[in-house]
Amino acid sequence: MLRNKDHQNMIHASFSDITSNVIASAISxxxxxxxxxxxxxxxxxxxxxxxxxxxxxxxxxxxxxxxxSDLTIxxxxxxxxxxxKVCAWVNPLSSIEYANFMxxxxxxxxxxxxxxxxxxxxxxxxxENFLDLTKLLDNAVEIKSIDVSSYITEWSSLVxxxxxxxxxxxIGKIQSFRSTDFDAYIINSIARKWEPTPIVVLRIIEIIxxxxxDFPGDIFLYHRLEKFFLSGIIEKQAEVSITQTQxxxxxxxxxxxxxxxxxxxxxxxx
Numbered sequence: 143m144l145r146n147k148d149h150q151n152m153i154h155a156s157f158s159d160i161t162s163n164v165i166a167s168a169i170s171x172x173x174x175x176x177x178x179x180x181x182x183x184x185x186x187x188x189x190x191x192x193x194x195x196x197x198x199x200x201x202x203x204x205x206x207x208x209x210x211s212d213l214t215i216x217x218x219x220x221x222x223x224x225x226x227k228v229c230a231w232v233n234p235l236s237s238i239e240y241a242n243f244m245x246x247x248x249x250x251x252x253x254x255x256x257x258x259x260x261x262x263x264x265x266x267x268x269x270e271n272f273l274d275l276t277k278l279l280d281n282a283v284e285i286k287s288i289d290v291s292s293y294i295t296e297w298s299s300l301v302x303x304x305x306x307x308x309x310x311x312x313i314g315k316i317q318s319f320r321s322t323d324f325d326a327y328i329i330n331s332i333a334r335k336w337e338p339t340p341i342v343v344l345r346i347i348e349i350i351x352x353x354x355x356d357f358p359g360d361i362f363l364y365h366r367l368e369k370f371f372l373s374g375i376i377e378k379q380a381e382v383s384i385t386q387t388q389x390x391x392x393x394x395x396x397x398x399x400x401x402x403x404x405x406x407x408x409x410x411x412x
Contacts, residue, residue, distance in 0.1 A: 152176035153220055155230045157242040161260065165231060168275050176229075179218050184210075186241035186308045186316075187358070190301045205306060205321055205358070207365040219250055228252045229282060233260035237309045237356045240316050244297040251290050256282035309356040321366070324350075324357060328366055329375070329391075336379055336388040339367065 154169070154176055156162040162180040169178055188201045199209045220228055232243045239260075258278050296316075300308055305318035331346045343363050350357045357363075368384045370376045375395050379388040 151225050152227050152229055154178045155181050155220060155228055155246075155255075157181050157230075157232055157239040157246070158236060161231055161233070161239065165275075174275055174279070179220055181218055181220075181242055181246045183214060183216075183242055183245060184238060185245040186237040188306070189304055191304045201306070205365065206361050207368070208361075220252065228255040229258060229279065230255055231258045231260060235310050235314055235356075236260075237307075237316065240310065241300075241308045244293050244300075244316075247290050248294045248297040251287065251294075254284060254286045257285050258282045307358055309358070312353045312355045314354075321358075321362075324363075324366065328363065328370070332376055332389065332391045334391055336390050339364070339384055339387060339389050342367070342389060 152175060154165050154174065156165050156178070157180075159180070159182075162178070165174065165178050168174040169176065188198050193215055195213050195215060198213050198215070202209050202213070230243060233239045256279075258281075260278075300316070300318055303318040306321045307319040308316055309319050311317045327346050327350055331342055331349060333342075343360055346363055347357070347360065364384055367376065367389065371378050371384065371389070374392055376389050377392050378384065379390075380386075
């Protein structure tokens with residue numbers, strides 16, 4: 143159990159449910175001292191300009207086919223003073239964590255704080271084997287108020303781009319993506335023969351992950367395939383949910399069609 147007085151007046155900030163659960167457990171078990179706050183918001187998803195629950199709900203339905211139940215645009219305010227130190231636990235290769243972190247640091251920057259970059263291999267940790275928390279804390283980097291300008295500039299650029307997604311790309315940098323930017327991966331994974339849709343989706347995921355890049359998830363891919371069907375790009379073997387049937391490329395569609403042509407076809411169908 144930690145006895146270091148420097149840790150007693152510390153607020154641990156996490157930026158995803160996964161890391162939040164680990165930090166909260168460590169505090170309750172006495173492996174970390176201080177309190178904890180989850181700074182969420184899913185700022186890697188949806189428009190950044192004119193962002194409210196209404197526009198975010200419409201965006202979710204258009205891109206995922208459902209409206210998330212936990213939509214929020216509020217970011218917790220961390221009360222700080224000279225006696226309280228904030229420690230931000232961030233995995234820079236996690237789209238959700240890094241986007242939530244940059245939004246927080248751009249809108250409610252503490253005077254100075256400690257930054258812990260969670261190692262790449264711990265991107266999806268389990269509570270029992272997550273990290274040597276105390277070792278990471280002892281090696282945290284102190285960030286002064288004058289050091290946050292680069293994060294604010296990076297976030298401002300993403301806001302101006304106002305894309306559908308902010309995802310970590312193949313070189314480990316967060317980048318704006320439109321929903322159509324994943325169309326080439328999808329269309330190039332669909333065969334001329336009938337295949338179960340989950341097999342196709344798994345193939346798409348494997349290709350994207352082989353490039354060490356993040357993506358919006360399987361629900362997004364299924365919903366995108368449904369749009370492909372409605373626009374005549376693919377065929378379904380049965381008039382059921384896209385997740386429960388087999389699909390193939392439409393006979394009238396040429397595999398060499400560019401992602402731009404695909405996107406145009408979908409846009410006209412919507």
